[in-house]
Amino acid sequence: MTDMRLIVLGASGRMGRALTRAIAEIEGVTLAGALEREGSAHLGADAGELAGLGPLGVRVTDDPLPLVAHADGVVDFTAPAATVAIAELAAQARIVHVVGTTGLSETDLDRLDAVARHAVVVRSGNMSLGVNLLAALVRQAARALGPDWDIEVLEMHHRAKVDAPSGTALLLGEAAAEGREVALKDASVRVRDGHTGPRAEGAIGFATLRGGSVVGEHTVILAGAGERVELVHRAEDRMIFARGAVKAALWGFGRKPGHYSMADVLGLQRD
Ligand SMILES: NC(=O)C1=CN([C@@H]2O[C@H](COP(=O)(O)OP(=O)(O)OC[C@H]3O[C@@H](n4cnc5c(N)ncnc54)[C@H](O)[C@@H]3O)[C@@H](O)[C@H]2O)C=CC1
Numbered sequence: 717m718t719d720m721r722l723i724v725l726g727a728s729g730r731m732g733r734a735l736t737r738a739i740a741e742i743e744g745v746t747l748a749g750a751l752e753r754e755g756s757a758h759l760g761a762d763a764g765e766l767a768g769l770g771p772l773g774v775r776v777t778d779d780p781l782p783l784v785a786h787a788d789g790v791v792d793f794t795a796p797a798a799t800v801a802i803a804e805l806a807a808q809a810r811i812v813h814v815v816g817t818t819g820l821s822e823t824d825l826d827r828l829d830a831v832a833r834h835a836v837v838v839r840s841g842n843m844s845l846g847v848n849l850l851a852a853l854v855r856q857a858a859r860a861l862g863p864d865w866d867i868e869v870l871e872m873h874h875r876a877k878v879d880a881p882s883g884t885a886l887l888l889g890e891a892a893a894e895g896r897e898v899a900l901k902d903a904s905v906r907v908r909d910g911h912t913g914p915r916a917e918g919a920i921g922f923a924t925l926r927g928g929s930v931v932g933e934h935t936v937i938l939a940g941a942g943e944r945v946e947l948v949h950r951a952e953d954r955m956i957f958a959r960g961a962v963k964a965a966l967w968g969f970g971r972k973p974g975h976y977s978m979a980d981v982l983g984l985q986r987d
Protein backbone atom coordinates (compact mmCIF):
# COMPACT_ATOMS: atom_id res chain seq x y z
CA MET A 717 0.00 0.00 0.00
CA THR A 718 1.23 3.52 -0.74
CA ASP A 719 1.96 5.95 2.08
CA MET A 720 -0.52 8.62 3.18
CA ARG A 721 0.89 11.94 1.91
CA LEU A 722 0.79 14.60 4.63
CA ILE A 723 1.30 18.34 4.58
CA VAL A 724 2.53 20.10 7.72
CA LEU A 725 0.96 23.53 8.23
CA GLY A 726 3.10 25.85 10.35
CA ALA A 727 6.20 23.81 9.54
CA SER A 728 8.67 26.08 11.32
CA GLY A 729 6.71 26.29 14.57
CA ARG A 730 7.41 24.30 17.73
CA MET A 731 4.77 21.72 16.80
CA GLY A 732 5.45 21.92 13.05
CA ARG A 733 9.03 20.73 13.58
CA ALA A 734 7.86 17.93 15.89
CA LEU A 735 5.28 16.88 13.25
CA THR A 736 7.98 16.61 10.58
CA ARG A 737 9.95 14.33 12.91
CA ALA A 738 6.88 12.23 13.71
CA ILE A 739 6.08 11.80 9.98
CA ALA A 740 9.68 10.67 9.40
CA GLU A 741 9.53 8.04 12.16
CA ILE A 742 6.01 6.61 11.65
CA GLU A 743 5.39 3.97 8.98
CA GLY A 744 2.68 4.54 6.39
CA VAL A 745 3.04 8.32 6.05
CA THR A 746 5.28 10.56 4.01
CA LEU A 747 5.94 14.31 4.10
CA ALA A 748 4.32 15.76 0.98
CA GLY A 749 4.59 19.45 1.78
CA ALA A 750 5.47 22.09 4.34
CA LEU A 751 3.53 25.33 4.63
CA GLU A 752 4.20 28.56 6.48
CA ARG A 753 2.54 31.97 6.65
CA GLU A 754 3.27 34.64 4.07
CA GLY A 755 6.41 36.55 5.05
CA SER A 756 7.84 33.80 7.25
CA ALA A 757 11.62 33.92 7.50
CA HIS A 758 11.64 30.15 6.82
CA LEU A 759 10.09 30.16 3.34
CA GLY A 760 12.39 28.15 1.04
CA ALA A 761 14.06 26.28 3.90
CA ASP A 762 14.16 22.48 3.87
CA ALA A 763 11.54 21.14 6.32
CA GLY A 764 13.83 18.28 7.36
CA GLU A 765 16.62 20.69 8.26
CA LEU A 766 14.21 22.83 10.29
CA ALA A 767 13.22 19.68 12.19
CA GLY A 768 16.85 18.72 12.85
CA LEU A 769 16.69 15.67 10.57
CA GLY A 770 18.90 16.83 7.68
CA PRO A 771 17.55 17.57 4.21
CA LEU A 772 14.33 15.83 3.12
CA GLY A 773 13.91 17.69 -0.19
CA VAL A 774 10.65 19.34 0.95
CA ARG A 775 10.86 23.13 0.80
CA VAL A 776 8.68 25.38 2.97
CA THR A 777 6.20 27.37 0.86
CA ASP A 778 3.31 29.75 1.52
CA ASP A 779 1.15 28.51 -1.38
CA PRO A 780 -1.22 25.76 -0.24
CA LEU A 781 -3.02 25.10 -3.55
CA PRO A 782 -0.46 22.93 -5.38
CA LEU A 783 0.25 20.98 -2.19
CA VAL A 784 -3.36 20.29 -1.26
CA ALA A 785 -4.03 18.98 -4.77
CA HIS A 786 -1.43 16.22 -4.32
CA ALA A 787 -1.87 15.25 -0.66
CA ASP A 788 -4.10 12.99 1.43
CA GLY A 789 -4.07 15.03 4.62
CA VAL A 790 -2.91 18.14 6.43
CA VAL A 791 -1.75 18.30 10.04
CA ASP A 792 -2.32 21.74 11.44
CA PHE A 793 -1.02 23.22 14.69
CA THR A 794 -1.06 26.92 13.87
CA ALA A 795 -3.49 29.74 14.70
CA PRO A 796 -7.29 30.01 14.38
CA ALA A 797 -7.33 32.13 11.19
CA ALA A 798 -4.93 29.74 9.44
CA THR A 799 -6.93 26.71 10.55
CA VAL A 800 -10.24 28.05 9.25
CA ALA A 801 -8.63 29.02 5.91
CA ILE A 802 -6.98 25.63 5.32
CA ALA A 803 -10.15 23.82 6.44
CA GLU A 804 -12.02 25.19 3.42
CA LEU A 805 -9.25 24.07 1.03
CA ALA A 806 -8.88 20.65 2.66
CA ALA A 807 -12.62 20.06 2.42
CA GLN A 808 -12.72 21.09 -1.26
CA ALA A 809 -9.89 18.62 -1.95
CA ARG A 810 -11.58 15.98 0.28
CA ILE A 811 -8.39 15.42 2.28
CA VAL A 812 -8.15 14.70 6.01
CA HIS A 813 -7.66 17.75 8.23
CA VAL A 814 -6.11 17.11 11.66
CA VAL A 815 -6.56 20.20 13.83
CA GLY A 816 -4.42 20.71 16.91
CA THR A 817 -4.80 24.49 16.95
CA THR A 818 -6.35 25.84 20.16
CA GLY A 819 -8.05 29.14 20.96
CA LEU A 820 -10.73 28.60 18.29
CA SER A 821 -13.86 30.76 18.73
CA GLU A 822 -17.45 29.47 18.54
CA THR A 823 -17.61 30.90 15.02
CA ASP A 824 -14.42 29.04 14.03
CA LEU A 825 -15.87 25.80 15.43
CA ASP A 826 -19.08 26.34 13.47
CA ARG A 827 -16.98 26.68 10.29
CA LEU A 828 -15.20 23.40 11.08
CA ASP A 829 -18.57 21.72 11.70
CA ALA A 830 -19.74 22.98 8.30
CA VAL A 831 -16.70 21.66 6.38
CA ALA A 832 -16.89 18.36 8.27
CA ARG A 833 -20.14 17.65 6.43
CA HIS A 834 -17.98 17.01 3.34
CA ALA A 835 -14.58 16.01 4.74
CA VAL A 836 -12.88 14.29 7.65
CA VAL A 837 -11.84 16.70 10.42
CA VAL A 838 -10.15 15.29 13.52
CA ARG A 839 -9.75 17.96 16.20
CA SER A 840 -8.57 17.89 19.78
CA GLY A 841 -7.16 20.40 22.24
CA ASN A 842 -4.70 17.68 23.14
CA MET A 843 -3.57 14.80 20.91
CA SER A 844 -1.80 12.77 23.61
CA LEU A 845 -3.03 9.41 24.86
CA GLY A 846 -2.47 10.44 28.48
CA VAL A 847 -4.67 13.54 28.41
CA ASN A 848 -7.49 11.78 26.60
CA LEU A 849 -7.40 9.01 29.18
CA LEU A 850 -7.34 11.67 31.91
CA ALA A 851 -10.48 13.25 30.41
CA ALA A 852 -12.29 9.92 30.76
CA LEU A 853 -11.16 9.69 34.40
CA VAL A 854 -12.28 13.26 35.10
CA ARG A 855 -15.73 12.53 33.63
CA GLN A 856 -16.01 9.47 35.84
CA ALA A 857 -14.78 11.28 38.99
CA ALA A 858 -17.10 14.27 38.47
CA ARG A 859 -20.05 11.91 38.06
CA ALA A 860 -19.14 9.77 41.07
CA LEU A 861 -18.36 12.61 43.47
CA GLY A 862 -21.32 14.84 42.61
CA PRO A 863 -21.89 18.60 42.99
CA ASP A 864 -20.75 18.86 46.63
CA TRP A 865 -17.19 18.55 45.35
CA ASP A 866 -15.77 21.74 43.82
CA ILE A 867 -13.90 21.35 40.50
CA GLU A 868 -10.95 23.53 39.50
CA VAL A 869 -8.71 23.07 36.44
CA LEU A 870 -5.16 24.41 36.78
CA GLU A 871 -2.77 24.60 33.83
CA MET A 872 0.78 25.80 33.21
CA HIS A 873 2.51 26.35 29.85
CA HIS A 874 5.64 27.98 28.41
CA ARG A 875 5.88 31.76 28.18
CA ALA A 876 5.17 31.85 24.39
CA LYS A 877 1.67 30.37 24.60
CA VAL A 878 -0.91 32.87 23.33
CA ASP A 879 -4.32 31.44 24.35
CA ALA A 880 -5.91 30.80 27.76
CA PRO A 881 -7.32 28.67 29.21
CA SER A 882 -5.44 26.05 27.22
CA GLY A 883 -7.34 23.79 24.83
CA THR A 884 -6.57 20.92 27.17
CA ALA A 885 -7.97 22.75 30.21
CA LEU A 886 -11.19 23.36 28.29
CA LEU A 887 -11.30 19.71 27.16
CA LEU A 888 -10.92 18.60 30.80
CA GLY A 889 -13.54 21.15 31.90
CA GLU A 890 -15.93 19.72 29.26
CA ALA A 891 -15.30 16.23 30.62
CA ALA A 892 -16.11 17.40 34.15
CA ALA A 893 -19.28 19.14 32.92
CA GLU A 894 -20.34 15.99 31.04
CA GLY A 895 -19.82 13.95 34.21
CA ARG A 896 -22.14 16.34 36.05
CA GLU A 897 -24.55 16.54 33.13
CA VAL A 898 -24.32 20.32 32.86
CA ALA A 899 -23.20 22.60 30.01
CA LEU A 900 -19.65 23.92 30.58
CA LYS A 901 -20.66 27.37 29.31
CA ASP A 902 -23.20 27.66 32.16
CA ALA A 903 -20.79 26.48 34.88
CA SER A 904 -17.34 27.79 33.95
CA VAL A 905 -15.54 30.56 35.83
CA ARG A 906 -12.53 31.51 33.73
CA VAL A 907 -11.22 34.51 35.68
CA ARG A 908 -11.32 35.61 39.33
CA ASP A 909 -10.12 39.02 40.44
CA GLY A 910 -11.02 41.41 43.26
CA HIS A 911 -13.95 40.90 45.63
CA THR A 912 -15.48 37.87 43.95
CA GLY A 913 -17.73 36.71 46.78
CA PRO A 914 -17.85 33.04 47.73
CA ARG A 915 -17.45 30.30 45.15
CA ALA A 916 -20.61 29.74 43.10
CA GLU A 917 -22.18 26.32 43.71
CA GLY A 918 -21.45 23.92 40.85
CA ALA A 919 -18.82 26.19 39.29
CA ILE A 920 -16.02 24.66 37.22
CA GLY A 921 -13.10 27.05 37.72
CA PHE A 922 -10.02 27.63 35.57
CA ALA A 923 -6.61 29.00 36.58
CA THR A 924 -3.78 29.75 34.17
CA LEU A 925 -0.02 29.91 34.79
CA ARG A 926 2.56 30.91 32.14
CA GLY A 927 6.34 30.75 32.33
CA GLY A 928 9.62 29.32 31.10
CA SER A 929 9.64 26.31 28.83
CA VAL A 930 6.88 24.16 30.38
CA VAL A 931 5.51 21.90 27.60
CA GLY A 932 2.12 21.51 29.31
CA GLU A 933 0.85 20.60 32.78
CA HIS A 934 -2.77 20.12 33.81
CA THR A 935 -4.30 19.35 37.20
CA VAL A 936 -7.98 18.76 37.81
CA ILE A 937 -8.72 19.33 41.49
CA LEU A 938 -11.89 17.92 43.05
CA ALA A 939 -12.18 19.55 46.45
CA GLY A 940 -14.61 18.15 49.00
CA ALA A 941 -15.16 18.95 52.68
CA GLY A 942 -12.04 17.68 54.45
CA GLU A 943 -10.47 15.91 51.44
CA ARG A 944 -9.22 16.57 47.91
CA VAL A 945 -8.62 14.46 44.81
CA GLU A 946 -6.10 15.68 42.19
CA LEU A 947 -5.75 14.21 38.70
CA VAL A 948 -2.58 15.33 36.94
CA HIS A 949 -0.98 15.11 33.49
CA ARG A 950 2.51 16.39 32.71
CA ALA A 951 3.67 16.59 29.09
CA GLU A 952 7.45 16.29 28.87
CA ASP A 953 7.95 16.20 25.09
CA ARG A 954 5.92 17.69 22.18
CA MET A 955 6.40 14.40 20.29
CA ILE A 956 3.45 12.96 22.26
CA PHE A 957 1.16 15.45 20.50
CA ALA A 958 2.85 15.04 17.11
CA ARG A 959 2.66 11.23 17.12
CA GLY A 960 -0.99 11.47 18.19
CA ALA A 961 -1.73 13.82 15.29
CA VAL A 962 -0.11 11.49 12.73
CA LYS A 963 -2.03 8.57 14.20
CA ALA A 964 -5.22 10.64 13.86
CA ALA A 965 -4.45 11.35 10.18
CA LEU A 966 -3.98 7.64 9.44
CA TRP A 967 -7.20 6.83 11.34
CA GLY A 968 -9.13 9.43 9.33
CA PHE A 969 -7.84 8.31 5.91
CA GLY A 970 -10.74 6.76 3.95
CA ARG A 971 -13.24 7.39 6.76
CA LYS A 972 -16.65 8.98 6.08
CA PRO A 973 -16.90 12.78 6.54
CA GLY A 974 -17.38 14.02 10.10
CA HIS A 975 -15.97 16.14 12.92
CA TYR A 976 -14.11 13.58 15.02
CA SER A 977 -12.18 13.79 18.29
CA MET A 978 -9.07 12.09 19.63
CA ALA A 979 -11.34 9.98 21.86
CA ASP A 980 -12.78 8.55 18.60
CA VAL A 981 -9.28 7.84 17.27
CA LEU A 982 -8.18 6.16 20.49
CA GLY A 983 -11.42 4.23 20.88
CA LEU A 984 -12.05 5.67 24.35
CA GLN A 985 -15.68 4.97 25.20
CA ARG A 986 -17.92 7.75 26.52
CA ASP A 987 -19.60 5.98 29.42
N1 LIG B 1 -3.79 19.81 20.29
C1 LIG B 1 -2.58 19.56 20.78
O1 LIG B 1 -2.23 18.42 21.15
C2 LIG B 1 -1.59 20.69 20.83
C3 LIG B 1 -1.95 21.91 20.37
N2 LIG B 1 -1.04 22.93 20.31
C4 LIG B 1 -1.51 24.15 19.69
O2 LIG B 1 -0.89 24.27 18.41
C5 LIG B 1 -0.79 25.65 18.06
C6 LIG B 1 0.65 25.97 17.67
O3 LIG B 1 1.50 25.81 18.79
P1 LIG B 1 3.09 26.03 18.64
O4 LIG B 1 3.64 25.11 17.61
O5 LIG B 1 3.62 26.00 20.01
O6 LIG B 1 3.12 27.53 18.10
P2 LIG B 1 4.23 28.23 17.18
O7 LIG B 1 3.95 29.69 17.26
O8 LIG B 1 5.59 27.73 17.54
O9 LIG B 1 3.90 27.69 15.71
C7 LIG B 1 2.81 28.10 14.95
C8 LIG B 1 3.27 28.20 13.52
O10 LIG B 1 2.15 28.42 12.67
C9 LIG B 1 2.56 29.32 11.67
N3 LIG B 1 1.42 29.97 11.04
C10 LIG B 1 0.64 30.97 11.50
N4 LIG B 1 -0.26 31.35 10.58
C11 LIG B 1 -0.06 30.55 9.49
C12 LIG B 1 -0.65 30.46 8.21
N5 LIG B 1 -1.66 31.27 7.83
N6 LIG B 1 -0.20 29.54 7.33
C13 LIG B 1 0.83 28.71 7.69
N7 LIG B 1 1.45 28.76 8.87
C14 LIG B 1 1.01 29.68 9.78
C15 LIG B 1 3.46 30.31 12.41
O11 LIG B 1 4.28 31.07 11.52
C16 LIG B 1 4.25 29.37 13.29
O12 LIG B 1 5.43 28.90 12.66
C17 LIG B 1 -1.32 26.42 19.27
O13 LIG B 1 -2.67 26.73 19.07
C18 LIG B 1 -1.18 25.42 20.42
O14 LIG B 1 -2.02 25.66 21.49
C19 LIG B 1 0.24 22.78 20.71
C20 LIG B 1 0.67 21.57 21.20
C21 LIG B 1 -0.22 20.42 21.31
Ligand SMILES: O=C(O)C1=N[C@H](C(=O)O)C[C@H](O)C1
Nearest residue numbers: 818841877882883884931932
Ligand atom coordinates in the same frame (compact mmCIF):
# COMPACT_ATOMS: atom_id res chain seq x y z
O1 LIG C 1 0.45 25.70 23.22
C1 LIG C 1 0.93 24.64 23.67
O2 LIG C 1 2.13 24.49 23.84
C2 LIG C 1 0.00 23.54 23.99
N1 LIG C 1 -1.24 23.68 23.65
C3 LIG C 1 -2.28 22.75 23.84
C4 LIG C 1 -3.33 23.34 24.74
O3 LIG C 1 -3.71 24.51 24.54
O4 LIG C 1 -3.82 22.65 25.63
C5 LIG C 1 -1.80 21.38 24.23
C6 LIG C 1 -0.56 21.32 25.06
O5 LIG C 1 -0.90 21.48 26.40
C7 LIG C 1 0.51 22.30 24.60
